[in-house]
């Protein structure tokens with residue numbers, strides 16, 4: 001059913017010039033959404049073809065040296081697996097089908113390699129499930145089920161919170177000190193795997209992990225950055241919405257919506273109340289979210305960065321358009337100050353504290369959600385600026401390159417798989433017909449793999 005809807009929509013995409021035009025009240029240049037969607041599609045093909053030419057069969061393209069990088073001793077095909085559903089959404093049906101054939105024939109998890117649970121779950125497990133729902137190819141579900149089983153030993157800690165690493169063949173685990181994001185960003189994928197296979201174990205283990213983090217929140221309702229999964233003690237009590245915590249909040253909200261899980265609803269509501277009370281900061285440079293101590297609520301750092309820019313999307317999805325808009329305005333300031341956003345800055349001075357740009361998607365994801373909910377043309381205009389700047393500063397003759405430093409624009413020999421899975425997908429969806437994705441039925445996992453509620 002879903003495939004039929006998508007196929008219909010792809011046909012529709014290039015047939016509706018009038019309805020796709022930007023609204024007449026566009027502030028600056030009128031944006032032709034169909035043309036913009038087409039441009040993004042071309043840039044996707046540019047990056048994908050470079051991967052195929054220089055890194056085929058490996059995890060990632062190295063765009064400057066025109067070579068490749070594997071995460072482990074064997075390739076798990078990170079880029080093709082992560083990119084497949086973007087191809088489907090963009091209507092690149094042949095590419096998607098060829099890639100799927102390659103993946104099902106070659107991808108195996110029966111290797112003596114130690115993987116990072118979180119990364120494998122959000123990129124590979126999420127992608128396998130999403131592509132299974134798009135194509136109904138049962139081989140993808142079998143791969144997901146096999147992967148899920150191999151990952152389950154991570155939950156065998158005294159608290160039920162997962163260890164960070166697991167060996168896919170032996171089940172040996174490692175990494176006792178981890179963070180709320182790596183513990184709490186598993187339920188969309190494991191939960192969907194349970195629903196699709198009929199095996200409750202995946203949902204139960206991932207849900208327990210999420211609840212265990214929540215239960216260790218401070219008396220003022222905040223979580224810290226690092227926690228020991230064997231003792232349950234916090235080892236770093238800094239609370240923020242940035243990397244290491246970010247998608248923990250995202251999944252409380254999304255699991256409520258995807259599974260109608262009432263516990264997640266309650267945990268989301270109490271958590272967001274505490275975050276807005278203690279972290280939100282109206283500074284002279286705009287509206288931001290600071291770093292505070294989880295026990296006292298005392299502000300300890302005024303830093304913000306590319307990863308934090310996912311939060312307007314989450315606020316918008318939760319219905320808080322006021323904070324979402326104000327925060328996105330600040331994020332946009334962070335982007336336009338340098339032409340590309342830095343990994344981190346001090347938002348009170350707007351000075352860069354970490355200048356790298358990893359081709360991250362979050363600010364674009366937020367523009368997509370905000371446009372979806374408000375239909376305000378300023379978000380299309382943001383998207384146009386994001387695309388123009390990406391092309392100007394990051395495009396190479398072999399794909400797209402991260403930046404070592406957003407101030408000098410020096411490039412870095414790296415094109416993470418999320419550039420194809422997320423960055424270009426959200427940019428495309430911003431301009432594509434709204435029906436391409438029905439946000440009332442679909443939840444994106446944190447790697448932008450659409451999971452459809454079929455249960």
Ligand code: DMJ
Pocket residue numbers: 122247307360361362418422446447
């Ligand atoms: C992605 O792997 C996911 O979005 C994750 O939640 C955060 N970091 C990257 C993209 O920046």
